[in-house]
Amino acid sequence: MTRVRLTLKQAASLRVDLRGVTPAALAGLALAQIERLPVTHGKQTLPLAEFFAVACDDAPEPGGELVFEGDLSRFDRIGWQLAGGRIVVAGPAGDYVGACMSGGDVQVQGSAGLLAACEMAGGTLAIAGDVGDHAASSLPGSMDGMRGGTLIVRGRAGDRFADRMRRGTALVFGDAGDFLASRLVAGTIVIGGRAGAHVGYGMRRGSVVFAGAAPHVAPTFVPALVDAAVAWQLLARDIARHGGPFAGLPARRIVRHLGDLSADGRGELIVAV
Amino acid sequence: MSEPRVVNGVVIDDTFAEAFPMKATRLIITAHNLTWARHAVASATGFATSVIACGCEAGIERELGPDETPDGRPGLAILIFSMSGKELAKQVERRVGQCVLTCPTTAVFAGINEGEAIALGKNLRFFGDGWQISKLINGVRYWRIPVMDGEFVAQETTAVTKAVGGGNLLMLATDTDAALNAGEAAVQAMKQLPNVVMPFPGGVVRSGSKVGSKYASLSASTNDAFCPGLYGLASKSEITPEVRCVLEIVIDGLTEADVGAAMRVGMQACIAIGAAGGLRRLSAGNYGGKLGPYHFHLHKLLGDGGTP
Numbered sequence: 001m002t003r004v005r006l007t008l009k010q011a012a013s014l015r016v017d018l019r020g021v022t023p024a025a026l027a028g029l030a031l032a033q034i035e036r037l038p039v040t041h042g043k044q045t046l047p048l049a050e051f052f053a054v055a056c057d058d059a060p061e062p063g064g065e066l067v068f069e070g071d072l073s074r075f076d077r078i079g080w081q082l083a084g085g086r087i088v089v090a091g092p093a094g095d096y097v098g099a100c101m102s103g104g105d106v107q108v109q110g111s112a113g114l115l116a117a118c119e120m121a122g123g124t125l126a127i128a129g130d131v132g133d134h135a136a137s138s139l140p141g142s143m144d145g146m147r148g149g150t151l152i153v154r155g156r157a158g159d160r161f162a163d164r165m166r167r168g169t170a171l172v173f174g175d176a177g178d179f180l181a182s183r184l185v186a187g188t189i190v191i192g193g194r195a196g197a198h199v200g201y202g203m204r205r206g207s208v209v210f211a212g213a214a215p216h217v218a219p220t221f222v223p224a225l226v227d228a229a230v231a232w233q234l235l236a237r238d239i240a241r242h243g244g245p246f247a248g249l250p251a252r253r254i255v256r257h258l259g260d261l262s263a264d265g266r267g268e269l270i271v272a273v
Numbered sequence: 274m275s276e277p278r279v280v281n282g283v284v285i286d287d288t289f290a291e292a293f294p295m296k297a298t299r300l301i302i303t304a305h306n307l308t309w310a311r312h313a314v315a316s317a318t319g320f321a322t323s324v325i326a327c328g329c330e331a332g333i334e335r336e337l338g339p340d341e342t343p344d345g346r347p348g349l350a351i352l353i354f355s356m357s358g359k360e361l362a363k364q365v366e367r368r369v370g371q372c373v374l375t376c377p378t379t380a381v382f383a384g385i386n387e388g389e390a391i392a393l394g395k396n397l398r399f400f401g402d403g404w405q406i407s408k409l410i411n412g413v414r415y416w417r418i419p420v421m422d423g424e425f426v427a428q429e430t431t432a433v434t435k436a437v438g439g440g441n442l443l444m445l446a447t448d449t450d451a452a453l454n455a456g457e458a459a460v461q462a463m464k465q466l467p468n469v470v471m472p473f474p475g476g477v478v479r480s481g482s483k484v485g486s487k488y489a490s491l492s493a494s495t496n497d498a499f500c501p502g503l504y505g506l507a508s509k510s511e512i513t514p515e516v517r518c519v520l521e522i523v524i525d526g527l528t529e530a531d532v533g534a535a536m537r538v539g540m541q542a543c544i545a546i547g548a549a550g551g552l553r554r555l556s557a558g559n560y561g562g563k564l565g566p567y568h569f570h571l572h573k574l575l576g577d578g579g580t581p
Contacts (some may be wrong), residue, residue, distance in 0.1 A: 167409060186407070205406060226423040228379045230303075231408060231415070233344040234426070238411045250345065266406060 001085070002027055003059035004034060006052035008070025014042035015094065016051060019077040023064030025083030031056055051075075061086045061102060068093075073113065079106040082123065095132070098125035101141070101149065111155060115139070120168065121148040129135070133158035133177065136170045136189075144185065146170060152242065159196065162189050165206070173244050180215075181208045183266060188235065192245030203263035207235065209247045214255075214271045221259030221269060228256065232270070278501045278572060282548025285571050290441045290536065291559035292567035295324075295354045296361045297436035297527055298391065299384030301337065302373055303348030314349045316372035321353070322473045323523075324492055325482075329355045329364040330438060330525050332470025344426070348382050352470045355368050356523045358433045362391035365431065367541050370397050377422050383431035392425025394418070398416075440524035440532035443481065443499060443538050443556040445516045451551025452518040453477075458546060459522055459539035466538065468531040469524055482491060484560060496558065504569045508544040516553055527566050 004026050017040040026034055034056070035049035048054065052068075059065040063085030072078065076094040079087045082101035089097070092110035099115060102122040111129030118135045131153050137160055138148040145164035152171050159177035162170050166185040171192075178196035181189050184203035192211050192232055199215040200208055236249040252272040278285040302317070304310035306500035314333055324478035342348045352429040353368070355361035373381050374397055383393060398405040401418040407429075410484045414429040422510040442459065446452035460476030463469060471477075487496035495508045499519045503513040512519075522539060536557075546552050557571055 133343055186411075188408075206406070228417070229415050230344045230346070230426040231424065233346075234410050234415060235408065237343075237345070266404070 001059045001062060001064035003057050003065040003067065005067045005069065006048070006059075007056040008068070008072065009053055010052060011071065012041060012051060012074045014074070016041050016075045017077050018075050020080050021048065021066070021081040022079065023059075023061075023066045024083065026066065027064050029175070073116060076113070079125070082106060090128065096244050097127070098151070102123065104244070114158075117146055117149075117151040117170070119144070120146045124150045124152070126152040126154070128154050130155035130174070131157050132164060134160045136161060136165050137163035140166055141266070146187065154244075156193070162187070165189070171239070171246070181206065183263075184208070190246060194254065200267060200269055201259055203260045203267040204262045205266045207268050207270055209235070209239065209249075209270045209272065209273050211249060214273075215269065217257050218260065218271060220261045221257040222261065224256035224258050224268065227254060280574070280575070281544050282366060283544050283552050285575060286554060286556040287572055288355075288557050289559055289562070289571065290439070290569040291562060291565040292437050292439040292529075292532060293565040294358060294567075295436045295438035295466070295525065296358045296433050297352055297354045297363060298361060298431045298433050299334065299526070300351050300353065300365070300369070300393070300431060301342060301348055301382040301384045302351065303337075303342045303344055303346040303376035303380050303382070304376070304493075305346065307336065307347040309376060309378050310348045313373045313376035314351050316376065317368045318351050318353075319372075324354070324356050324438070327344050328360060329353050330470070331368075331473035332472045332525075334467065334470055335464075344380055346380075350536065351537065352468070352525065352527070354436055354438050354472075357393065358389060361433060363520070366392055366396060369393060369427070370400075374400065374418070374420070374425050374427070380426040382428045385432045385434055388432035388434045390430035391433055393429060393431045397427055397428045401527035434527060436525065436527050437529050437532045438525040440526065440536055440567075440569055441558050442522045442524075442536055443519060443523070443558060444543055444552060445499075445512075445519050445554035445556060447515055447551040447553060448515055449518045452520045453551045454542045454550060455546050456520045458542040460537040462542040463522070463524065464532070466535050468527040469535040471522055471524055473523055476522055478483060478521045478523055481519070481558060484564070492575040513553070521558070532567070533569055533574055539570065540575055
């Protein structure tokens with residue numbers, strides 16, 4: 001397979017939509033064809049080469065690899081609906097990174113904008129920096145958020161992280177904003193730092209693990225009288241492989257709160273003490 | 274047919290054990306401590322000596338330390354064998370539902386991951402009456418079912434693999450003590466190996482059977498050729514006058530090689546007891562090679578030396 005390297009030539013004056021620029025879409029295309037790929041810039045449609053210098057070589061990754069170099073904070077929908085292969089963003093990324101992806105691997109070496117991993121269904125999205133609001137949540141107007149795969153944020157997360165998330169695992173090594181796991185349907189969320197206000201607001205099922213500071217727990221949650229040691233070990237051992245603040249989780253005792261009783265009430269807030 | 278071999282005074286018959294294809298799975302059952310894990314597996318593998326009437330054959334494969342189990346608690350690995358995947362699925366669900374789910378502090382996990390999936394906690398979850406919770410961890414789904422001591426955790430499915438059932442060894446001895454000694458030594462040696470279980474009580478069976486019966490309703494009946502009490506009475510007997518007790522070990526394993534290895538170490542343990550310990554002959558049961566595709570020839574298993 002081919003590795004395509006796209007090096008940013010100049011910053012975009014408006015937002016650029018990179019949906020469709022994936023390793024699978026670029027596979028088999030000649031350099032000139034890649035350069036002519038249309039992307040949206042504001043209301044205009046421009047060739048990819050307008051923004052990037054394109055180079056190709058052989059990819060070590062079987063599904064192909066796409067490498068972006070430069071400040072892509074105005075470039076949205078990187079890895080949109082990605083089904084396989086690998087995308088590396090050597091710098092910051094814009095909004096919707098990894099949104100609706102169902103497979104493959106996306107690595108952002110800087111921070112990402114809004115709605116990262118929203119409606120993600122599979123694969124792995126790793127962000128070395130921070131993510132904006134509504135990461136791992138749903139597209140505007142949609143009922144279900146992230147529904148599979150693994151999201152790893154090594155920095156901080158904004159508000160409404162994992163809103164309406166249904167399945168999958170989302171980890172934040174740092175702090176998370178307000179309304180963490182609001183309206184959570186199911187899935188696993190792990191926070192290494194401090195969480196903002198209204199944790200688990202309206203959550204129905206799912207697990208939110210706090211490896212850092214204990215959150216403020218709303219009165220619509222009840223303390224659990226049993227420790228669920230087996231499930232905790234299964235979960236903690238899986239989380240611990242990500243290292244950092246999660247490395248020692250299997251050896252830590254937990255306190256659980258069940259809720260949100262204003263919704264289905266079968267979710268759990270797990271505080272490692 | 275070549276002459277029987279004699280090793281340490283024990284005659285090794287020039288014959289073979291005939292075994293059959295089966296379907297099997299391994300379950301890992303953990304608990305708060307080994308005592309309660311043992312209670313659960315003793316119950317789950319109980320009444321599982323023969324597919325003739327039990328639906329499955331099952332046994333404990335080995336104990337597992339906390340570092341070997343998915344939840345870091347002590348546990349045991351059991352193997353369950355049936356004649357079909359459908360019957361195996363039925364037996365797994367019944368036995369886990371009645372013997373493991375019910376046992377304090379236990380959890381159950383698949384011990385084999387490759388193969389067709391059958392339900393483990395998939396249907397038992399409905400015992401939770403809507404309070405059950407699914408947890409997908411690293412691609413594996415578990416069910417958490419609230420029970421009175423906390424929650425019962427069960428992996429959703431376990432995998433079925435092809436297996437071999439009915440490997441066997443017959444020990445012909447001068448008296449009951451000698452036959453039991455040989456049986457116990459052989460079973461102990463076999464238990465050191467992975468992937469096999471000896472499903473009868475203590476691993477040993479006294480009621481070896483032949484196919485068919487004079488009674489039309491019975492598919493199997495006593496192996497009269499090896500009954501010392503019928504010496505001189507039965508028209509065809511394998512008994513010689515000095516043999517007063519015959520015991521059999523039946524071995525089920527995940528592969529042909531596993532069954533063969535278990536038979537080999539069992540024979541070696543018996544040979545170590547020798548004629549001085551009252552063991553006179555080692556033989557095996559077969560149906561002329563017409564029924565089962567797996568043939569374990571005693572001489573071949575023993576190789577050139579035969580001594581332990």
